[in-house]
Amino acid sequence: MAIILASSNKGKIREISDLLGREIVPYSDVVGEVDIVEDGKSFKENAIIKARTIYEKIPDAVVIADDSGISVPALGGEPGIYSARYAGEGASDKENLQKLIDTLKERGIERTPAYYTAAIAIASPQGIYTVHGWMWGEVIAEARGDKGFGYDPMFIPEGYNETLGELDEEIKQRISHRAKALRLAKIVLERLDV
Ligand code: ITT
Numbered sequence: 001m002a003i004i005l006a007s008s009n010k011g012k013i014r015e016i017s018d019l020l021g022r023e024i025v026p027y028s029d030v031v032g033e034v035d036i037v038e039d040g041k042s043f044k045e046n047a048i049i050k051a052r053t054i055y056e057k058i059p060d061a062v063v064i065a066d067d068s069g070i071s072v073p074a075l076g077g078e079p080g081i082y083s084a085r086y087a088g089e090g091a092s093d094k095e096n097l098q099k100l101i102d103t104l105k106e107r108g109i110e111r112t113p114a115y116y117t118a119a120i121a122i123a124s125p126q127g128i129y130t131v132h133g134w135m136w137g138e139v140i141a142e143a144r145g146d147k148g149f150g151y152d153p154m155f156i157p158e159g160y161n162e163t164l165g166e167l168d169e170e171i172k173q174r175i176s177h178r179a180k181a182l183r184l185a186k187i188v189l190e191r192l193d194v
Pocket of ligand 1 (some may be wrong): 006007008009012038050066067068069070083084093096116148149150151152176178
């Protein structure tokens with residue numbers, strides 16, 4: 001059975017299909033664009049909202065959603081669940097990245113601990129399940145490299161000296177928040193017999 005992915009983010013769609021190693025269909029191919037109101041108070045709540053909204057339009061399918069973002073403890077956890085709209089509603093990845101760099105610079109911070117979170121929700125006829133994954137490291141007040149997407153050019157994962165913009169994408173696929181969450185999601189999918 002094909003799995004439907006409740007995401008319009010091209011970077012995520014690419015990473016999730018690579019990591020799951022099986023066919024996934026972006027929801028927009030099945031039902032067109034849907035306006036999903038992400039008004040949850042946590043990554044988990046927003047992942048459930050996305051999965052449920054699409055599942056209600058395609059009942060009997062198995063729908064996967066990913067809600068993710070980067071949190072910087074020195075900024076009180078910002079941007080966190082607001083990562084996609086840090087520079088304002090409808091902001092591009094580039095604008096959000098620049099906003100985080102500018103915010104660090106304004107505070108006189110060159111480098112500080114940060115972590116990515118991914119919450120994955122799976123909506124199925126058997127119910128809704130969620131799993132999480134995290135990746136720790138540091139953010140720097142500049143962008144280096146153009147691999148990955150989003151905040152990757154300013155994020156240095158623990159144990160490395162380069163940003164995810166510079167490192168081989170294969171490394172991110174091994175250690176990322178999304179990879180860790182998807183390893184758990186695979187177990188759920190096996191149990192659901194999908
Ligand atoms: P969908 O809701 O359609 O899936 P979105 O981009 O709006 O797409 P989110 O609400 O989950 O998704 O926001 C996630 C943001 O966090 C995303 O826009 C990136 O800026 C950032 N982000 C999440 N995972 C990332 C990663 O692996 N690398 C870089 N940035 C990431």
